[in-house]
Amino acid sequence: MSGEMSRALVLEEFGSLPRLMDRPVPEPRAGHTLVRMLAAQVAHLDLNVVDGAFGILPDLPAVPGTNGCGVVLASDSHPEGALVRVNGKGLGLRRDGCWRDHAVVPDAAVTAVPDGTDPALACSFFTPAGTAWAAVHDVAAVRPGERVLVTGASGAVGALTVQLAARAGAEVIGVVGRPAKLAHVPAPAKAVLAAELSPDAVGGQIDALIDTVGGLVLRDCLGLVRPRGRAALVGYTAGRELTLDLADWLLADVALLPVNLMNRGGEVAADVEGLQADLTSGELTLPIERHAPDRLAEAVRRLRTGEAIGRVVLDLS
Numbered sequence: 001m002s003g004e005m006s007r008a009l010v011l012e013e014f015g016s017l018p019r020l021m022d023r024p025v026p027e028p029r030a031g032h033t034l035v036r037m038l039a040a041q042v043a044h045l046d047l048n049v050v051d052g053a054f055g056i057l058p059d060l061p062a063v064p065g066t067n068g069c070g071v072v073l074a075s076d077s078h079p080e081g082a083l084v085r086v087n088g089k090g091l092g093l094r095r096d097g098c099w100r101d102h103a104v105v106p107d108a109a110v111t112a113v114p115d116g117t118d119p120a121l122a123c124s125f126f127t128p129a130g131t132a133w134a135a136v137h138d139v140a141a142v143r144p145g146e147r148v149l150v151t152g153a154s155g156a157v158g159a160l161t162v163q164l165a166a167r168a169g170a171e172v173i174g175v176v177g178r179p180a181k182l183a184h185v186p187a188p189a190k191a192v193l194a195a196e197l198s199p200d201a202v203g204g205q206i207d208a209l210i211d212t213v214g215g216l217v218l219r220d221c222l223g224l225v226r227p228r229g230r231a232a233l234v235g236y237t238a239g240r241e242l243t244l245d246l247a248d249w250l251l252a253d254v255a256l257l258p259v260n261l262m263n264r265g266g267e268v269a270a271d272v273e274g275l276q277a278d279l280t281s282g283e284l285t286l287p288i289e290r291h292a293p294d295r296l297a298e299a300v301r302r303l304r305t306g307e308a309i310g311r312v313v314l315d316l317s
């Protein structure tokens with residue numbers, strides 16, 4: 001590979017956008033796998049890193065990208081030519097990540113992917129599917145017949161949460177922020193606009209809320225949950241803060257339960273890997289937007305504004 005050049009999106013200053021640069025293809029080394037990346041996810045976590053607003057940050061300059069998918073070019077542990085997912089082991093956080101054509105990554109950050117899987121799906125399903133699985137089954141512990149309210153229901157985590165809660169036997173109501181997204185709430189959920197939330201609009205009391213947006217939407221939804229119901233809190237795209245009047249909260253008697261995939265990834269991994277086949281067959285759906293690496297600014301804008309529908313992925317093929 002020596003002498004060959006490779007594109008990489010390089011972050012030089014927190015708060016700015018990474019720049020597309022040509023750099024030498026990295027040399028393979030022991031304990032590591034050289035991967036030709038085909039697709040890399042652009043997720044809120046990656047944007048938090050780009051903004052310098054996450055608890056774990058790389059030394060700069062750095063290549064962001066916590067999740068990618070590509071083909072093995074050289075490795076002691078993984079067969080050459082194999083399609084693999086690349087994530088974990090600090091990729092895109094403590095060390096250079098996946099927003100580049102070629103990556104040398106620790107062998108332990110590499111997982112085989114079934115041949116024929118769409119690389120964009122392979123690099124982007126685990127986090128939303130894992131988060132949705134943990135929220136539905138482990139944290140909110142949804143039971144058949146319960147009424148479940150899901151916010152951000154057209155988003156990546158939200159859309160999968162809707163589908164997994166429905167599979168668990170719940171009646172699901174999906175909340176979206178803008179009318180254009182009503183049609184993107186997966187069946188069989190009833191879709192409701194956040195601005196029109198009321199007990200009537202959601203058809204009565206809710207047993208479990210799974211919130212992916214935070215902010216004022218979370219505050220409004222909490223008021224719809226029955227006493228001794230549960231609220232699983234996943235994200236904060238609409239606002240990081242929730243103000244609680246403790247007297248009102250004790251009266252409402254709703255459990256506020258954090259969902260943290262980083263702490264639960266290992267526990268849910270086997271179940272979540274099983275969902276990849278359902279996503280490939282179309283039994284479960286995860287919408288994906290694809291952008292070329294020189295269109296990173298547009299990809300980031302769509303994710304930041306909430307215009308994006310489903311997963312945002314860089315097409316590096």
Ligand SMILES: NC(=O)c1ccc[n+]([C@@H]2O[C@H](COP(=O)([O-])OP(=O)(O)OC[C@H]3O[C@@H](n4cnc5c(N)ncnc54)[C@H](OP(=O)(O)O)[C@@H]3O)[C@@H](O)[C@H]2O)c1
Binds near residue numbers: 127152212236311
């Ligand atoms: N806790 C964990 O372990 C964990 C794991 C993965 C993800 N997350 C978090 O979960 C959240 C959802 O992730 P995701 O991948 O599903 O994101 P996504 O696909 O971008 O969906 C987020 C949704 O938030 C809604 N939204 C409301 N206000 C928004 C605003 N001001 N800007 C942008 N979006 C806004 C949008 O829907 P509407 O337009 O319908 O409002 C959008 O569909 C993120 O905060 C992410 O960081 C947490």
